[in-house]
Amino acid sequence: MTGxxxxxxxxxxxxxxxxxxxxxxxxxxxxxxxxxxxxxxxxGVHGNGIILEEDTASTASIRDRPEDLPGVCEQTTNPHQIxxxxxxxxxxxxxxxxxxxxxxxxxxxxxIKFNSTSLHYAGVSTPSALTSGQEALxxxxxxxxxxxxxxxxxMGTPVTTASNTYPTTPSAFLSNPKSGLDVTQTIxxxxxRVVYVLGSGDNDLNISITESNDKRVFVRxxxxxxxxxxxxxxxxxxxxxxxxxxxxxxxxxGNFTASxxxxxxxxxxxxxxxxxxxxxxxxxxxxxTHLLGPTRIDVSSxxxxxxxTFGSNQVFVLTPSTTINLxxxxxxxxxxxVFVSVPSGSTVTFDSAGIASNxxxxxxxxxxxxxxxxxxxxxxGTISPASSGASGLVQLSDGAGGFTSDADLxxxxxxxxxxxxxxxxxxxxxxxxxxxxxxQAANPGGVAANTLWLDSGxxxxxxxxxxxxxxxxxxxxxxxxxxxxTDAAAAGAAAPVQSVNSATGAVVLDADDLADGATNVMMxxxxxxxxxGIEANADVTDATNVQAAGALMDSEVTNLAAVKSFxxxxxxxxxxxxxxxxxxxxxxFQHLRVNLxxxxxxxxxxxxxxxxxxVAETSDYSNTGNTTDIVVTAHATEDxxxxxxxxxxxxVVSVEIxxxxxxxxxxxxxxxxxxxxxxxxxxNWGTAxxxxxxxSTSSDSAVNMQKTVIIDVPSTGSDEKLYVAARVNNSxxxxxxxxxxxxxxxxxxxxASTS
Numbered sequence: 001m002t003g004x005x006x007x008x009x010x011x012x013x014x015x016x017x018x019x020x021x022x023x024x025x026x027x028x029x030x031x032x033x034x035x036x037x038x039x040x041x042x043x044g045v046h047g048n049g050i051i052l053e054e055d056t057a058s059t060a061s062i063r064d065r066p067e068d069l070p071g072v073c074e075q076t077t078n079p080h081q082i083x084x085x086x087x088x089x090x091x092x093x094x095x096x097x098x099x100x101x102x103x104x105x106x107x108x109x110x111x112i113k114f115n116s117t118s119l120h121y122a123g124v125s126t127p128s129a130l131t132s133g134q135e136a137l138x139x140x141x142x143x144x145x146x147x148x149x150x151x152x153x154x155m156g157t158p159v160t161t162a163s164n165t166y167p168t169t170p171s172a173f174l175s176n177p178k179s180g181l182d183v184t185q186t187i188x189x190x191x192x193r194v195v196y197v198l199g200s201g202d203n204d205l206n207i208s209i210t211e212s213n214d215k216r217v218f219v220r221x222x223x224x225x226x227x228x229x230x231x232x233x234x235x236x237x238x239x240x241x242x243x244x245x246x247x248x249x250x251x252x253x254g255n256f257t258a259s260x261x262x263x264x265x266x267x268x269x270x271x272x273x274x275x276x277x278x279x280x281x282x283x284x285x286x287x288x289t290h291l292l293g294p295t296r297i298d299v300s301s302x303x304x305x306x307x308x309t310f311g312s313n314q315v316f317v318l319t320p321s322t323t324i325n326l327x328x329x330x331x332x333x334x335x336x337x338v339f340v341s342v343p344s345g346s347t348v349t350f351d352s353a354g355i356a357s358n359x360x361x362x363x364x365x366x367x368x369x370x371x372x373x374x375x376x377x378x379x380x381g382t383i384s385p386a387s388s389g390a391s392g393l394v395q396l397s398d399g400a401g402g403f404t405s406d407a408d409l410x411x412x413x414x415x416x417x418x419x420x421x422x423x424x425x426x427x428x429x430x431x432x433x434x435x436x437x438x439x440q441a442a443n444p445g446g447v448a449a450n451t452l453w454l455d456s457g458x459x460x461x462x463x464x465x466x467x468x469x470x471x472x473x474x475x476x477x478x479x480x481x482x483x484x485x486t487d488a489a490a491a492g493a494a495a496p497v498q499s500v501n502s503a504t505g506a507v508v509l510d511a512d513d514l515a516d517g518a519t520n521v522m523m524x525x526x527x528x529x530x531x532x533g534i535e536a537n538a539d540v541t542d543a544t545n546v547q548a549a550g551a552l553m554d555s556e557v558t559n560l561a562a563v564k565s566f567x568x569x570x571x572x573x574x575x576x577x578x579x580x581x582x583x584x585x586x587x588x589f590q591h592l593r594v595n596l597x598x599x600x601x602x603x604x605x606x607x608x609x610x611x612x613x614x615v616a617e618t619s620d621y622s623n624t625g626n627t628t629d630i631v632v633t634a635h636a637t638e639d640x641x642x643x644x645x646x647x648x649x650x651x652v653v654s655v656e657i658x659x660x661x662x663x664x665x666x667x668x669x670x671x672x673x674x675x676x677x678x679x680x681x682x683x684n685w686g687t688a689x690x691x692x693x694x695x696s697t698s699s700d701s702a703v704n705m706q707k708t709v710i711i712d713v714p715s716t717g718s719d720e721k722l723y724v725a726a727r728v729n730n731s732x733x734x735x736x737x738x739x740x741x742x743x744x745x746x747x748x749x750x751x752a753s754t755s
Contacts, residue, residue, distance in 0.1 A: 034169045036139060036188035040217040048187055049219035050142075051088045051095070053102070056222060062106070070107045071098075071216045073140050073190040079197055080114045080207040082140070084151060084189065089142045090219060092185045098142045098150035101698050104607070104660050104732050108698065110149050114138060114194065114209075115202050120145075122152040122178035123170075130196040130206040134158040137167045138192040144183035152178050152186075155205075161195070188215040226266040228274065237272040240265070241311050242289045242331075243279040257287055264292070269311035277311075288333035301345065314338050319345040325352040334371035340364065343382045350374070394418075437462075590627040590749035594641070596737040597622045607732050610671070610682060610725040612638040613655070615745065630747050633721075638676050641722040641747060646715030648751045651685070652708045653724055656742035659701045659731040666692040667729035670705035674721050682725055685709050701731075704742060714755035722747070 027033060043049065050071050054063035062068040070087020086099035086108035100108035112118060116126050122143070130136065136158040143152040156170035169191060177186045193211035197203075231249060232238045240246055246263065247254040256263060262280040269275050276292040297315040298306075305325040308314075310332050316339070318326070323346045328338075341364035342348050348359045350367055351374045359365045366378040387395055389405035392412060398404040408421035423446060437453060439460045445451025449465040462469040539545070547553050554560055596613070598620040605611040615621050616634035623632055629644030643649050655670050670688040675681025688707040705726070713720045724745055726735050737743055 032166075034137070034191050034213065034215075035171065036169065036191055036215040039174060040188050040215050043185065043187055044217040044219060046185070047093065047219065048091055048185055049089065049217040050187065051090060051221065052218050053088070055218070055220050060105075066214070068107070069216075071142070071187075071189045072214070073192065073212050075209040075212060076111065078113065078203065079209060080194075080199070080203045080205065081111055082114075082192065082209065082212070083109050083111050084140070085109050086149075089150070089187055090221075091142065091144055091187065092183045094144075094183070096142070096144060096146065096150050097698065100149060100663065101661070103662050103664070103698060108663075110151065112151060112153070113202060114153065114155070114192075114207050115204050117202070117204075118153070119148050120151050120153055121155075122173060123154050124172065124179075127155040127205060128158065129199070129204060130158050130194070132196055133160050135161050135167055135193065135195040135210075137169050138194060139170050139173060140189045140192060141173055141177070142187040142189060143173075143177040144181050145178050153192075167193070187217060190215055226276075229265045229267045237268045239269055239272075239311070240267040241269060241275065241277060243287050246279070270309055271312055273312075275311050282334070290333050290335070308338065310336065315341075316348075317341045317343065318348055319343060320348060321345060323347045323349070325349045327352055328354075328369075328374065332369045334369060336369045337377070338367045340367070341382055590630055590647075592624055592627055592630040592632070592641070592747045594621055594623040594632060594745040595741065596620060596735070596743035599737045599739070605726075605728075605733055605735075608727070608729050610676075610727045611733075611735060612676065613724045613726075613735070613743070613745070614639045615641060615724070627749070629749055638723060641745065643711060643713050643720045643722055643747070644749075645713050645717055645719050646753050647713050647749045648753055649711045649713065650708070650748045650750050651711060651722060652706075652746040654704060654706045654742060654744050655724070655726050656736050656738055657701075657703045657705060657726055657728060657733050658736055659703075659728055659733045661698040661700045662731045663695050663698050664730040665694045666701055666731045668692070668703050668705060669725075669727040669729075670707050671723075671725045671727065672707060672709055673723050673725070676723060676725075682723065685711055685722065712753050712755050715753050716755075 027037065052063075052069060054060040054069060057063065066072065067074065068085065070085050071089075072085045073082045075081065076083045084099040086097065086101045086103075088101060089096055089098055099110045102108060112120050116129075121127070122145075137156045138153055139156075140151070140153045142150055144150065145152055152173070154170040154173045156168045159165055159167045173186055175184065177184060191211075191213040192209055193213070194207040195210050196206050197208035199206040228237075229240045229246070229249065230236045230238045231240060231245075240249060243257045243263075246265065247257050256279075260281065262278065264276065264278050266274060266276050273296065275294070277289055278292050279287060279289040281287045291311050291314075295315060296313045297317065298313040299317040301319045301321060302324055303321045305327065306316075306318075307327050307329040308316075309328075309330045314337065316326060318324075318340070319342065326340060326348050328351060338350075340348060340350055340359050342359050342361050344361050346361070350357045350359060350365070355367070355374045355376060357365065357367070357376050362382050364380045364382050365376060367374050368377045369375075383402045387405075388398075388403045389407070392410045393405035393407065394409045394411055395403045395405055396409075410419050411417070412419065439454040439456035441456050443451055443453055443463075443465065445453065445465075452462065452464050454460045455463050455468075458468070462471075543553065557563055594613075594615045613621075615623070616632050616639040626632060629647050630649070631642040631644075633640055633642050651672065653670065653672060657668060659666055668690040671683045672685035672687070673682040674684045686707055686709040688705045690703055690705065692701060711720065711722070726733070735743060
């Protein structure tokens with residue numbers, strides 16, 4: 001049948017019911033009704049009833065088919081058996097699933113039989129079997145009996161069918177739905193009329209269903225429409241923004257303020273903006289009225305002092321042209337927060353008569369009221385404090401509250417070295433343990449005359465400016481003014497010799513005073529003997545003498561040309577290996593990471609359908625940037641990551657999957673492939689799989705699937721594609737972001753292809 005979900009309460013749709021039970025009990029004029037038609041209305045007013053998800057799903061296929069909606073009772077298979085569509089119901093303020101609730105987008109169902117062994121029977125004693133000519137009424141209702149799917153039934157006293165005789169509706173359930181239950185409230189689904197039939201099998205009550213009279217009551221808790229509360233007429237915007245104002249709405253003052261109750265209402269603030277208010281008492285019994293929303297913002301460039309009141313602006317982005325105050329006015333509840341940001345301009349003083357906290361340019365501060373005074377909760381900056389440049393660069397202030405860096409100034413933590421690629425100006429003293437200079441071909445100084453340097457063109461001689469520094473091993477001739485020194489002749493003419501060989505006065509030199517003298521000699525006997533032992537015409541470069549001294553001769557080296565052309569960069573270091581052909585080789589790593597970043601975004605996918613991650617969708621995904629061989633590629637149907645030929649790639653994938661509530665077995669797949677046309681292509685690179693067994697009660701699942709693979713793309717072939725797809729068999733599912741780290745793809749080129 002098609003129509004209003006409540007049309008089952010009339011006889012208009014009786015022909016559409018399946019089985020032998022049809023609608024007869026009716027709310028139409030001239031028809032009769034049974035008591036549950038009225039008691040259910042009262043239950044609905046009390047807040048008890050079935051919640052229809054279809055009420056708020058405008059295109060749900062069954063929303064206008066009452067016989068398919070939750071709670072319908074239809075006779076099936078056996079004359080004493082009904083099928084009940086599952087759903088959600090509110091009983092005594094608590095939500096219960098009945099008849100297995102929902103399976104995905106559709107209601108589940110259960111079958112129950114009216115017999116003496118039924119676990120759903122709630123009567124005090126076992127019902128009596130019908131005898132020939134008898135009939136009775138059975139009430140089927142929702143209770144809090146979670147052990148039996150929250151479905152119970154009670155059978156009334158049988159009567160003998162006769163003219164103007166109608167069975168009595170059972171009513172014990174109205175005060176005691178079932179023994180042992182804490183909740184005594186119920187919702188009637190249907191009143192079933194049954195007549196005698198000779199039973200067989202488990203039909204020991206001799207029942208045959210002839211009518212199924214719909215008594216369902218539905219509640220719609222959302223959307224919740226609020227009318228503005230005002231002390232004026234309709235469309236007036238006079239604010240009722242406190243619990244005392246709410247009590248004084250009429251001249252007969254109310255008692256809400258003194259009560260334990262809480263309240264939510266919509267009204268206005270002093271600026272006539274609509275606000276949502278909530279009032280309650282704290283643990284000390286003091287009542288406060290709080291603002292639930294919306295959060296209003298003031299973006300301006302004021303030049304005078306500003307004030308704010310409860311319910312007005314809470315976020316201020318100010319660029320004042322002069323120093324101003326931002327002061328609270330009126331009363332505020334504990335926990336009321338105000339956020340002040342000053343991207344630029346002059347200082348803002350918050351609560352100048354109280355905390356008097358200054359918010360300067362490029363600062364942002366959050367303030368909260370504790371019930372008696374304002375407190376500074378947090379201070380931050382309006383400029384990102386993120387570091388600048390590559391790893392190891394020294395961070396410098398950019399003059400605007402942020403950081404900058406320069407490649408000419410870096411720190412090597414491993415070597416403990418500070419590198420300055422440029423001039424170092426020191427206005428004070430330096431106190432190094434040593435000063436190491438690199439030889440230069442030319443004076444490198446800005447003021448050359450003041451520069452201490454090593455001249456590589458003069459055997460690394462130290463110089464100040466262009467002047468060489470004198471060393472202990474240098475000769476007088478190294479000096480530019482060596483001609484000014486007095487020689488022996490000049491010294492003799494200038495002054496007489498005072499003594500020679502202990503002789504004084506006028507001295508005459510003889511042979512013994514000379515180097516070759518026999519007695520008073522300048523060379524000792526042992527020195528002369530040693531000199532005599534040197535062969536005539538001795539040659540220190542003689543090959544025999546050189547080889548005898550231990551030198552390695554050209555004739556002794558078999559690979560002389562290789563030794564002479566030795567290049568240190570062509571051989572392995574000690575850290576790389578002992579042999580060149582087995583040494584570690586440098587690898588040019590490439591790396592890319594893709595994150596699902598939109599935390600508000602969920603992707604819904606039907607059961608048994610592959611969902612491919614649309615990695616090039618920049619509104620939902622971010623990445624660290626394409627490299628030469630790793631490229632995020634958009635496609636008309638499914639996005640992928642391109643892997644360049646000739647590379648060896650490590651791929652690490654993590655996907656967060658949430659499923660809808662179901663009792664069915666769930667089969668989770670995370671698939672990495674090079675195509676989308678077949679399962680073979682979708683799973684070409686590898687899969688991760690998890691299976692969950694069926695459950696007795698409907699429940700959802702949250703699973704994080706991870707997979708790591710190594711992909712070798714031969715250099716002789718073409719670039720490869722990497723697709724990532726999630727799939728769940730037997731349940732609808734979604735892929736979610738959460739914290740930007742649960743759904744991500746990391747691709748690293750770890751070396752060259754081995755193929």
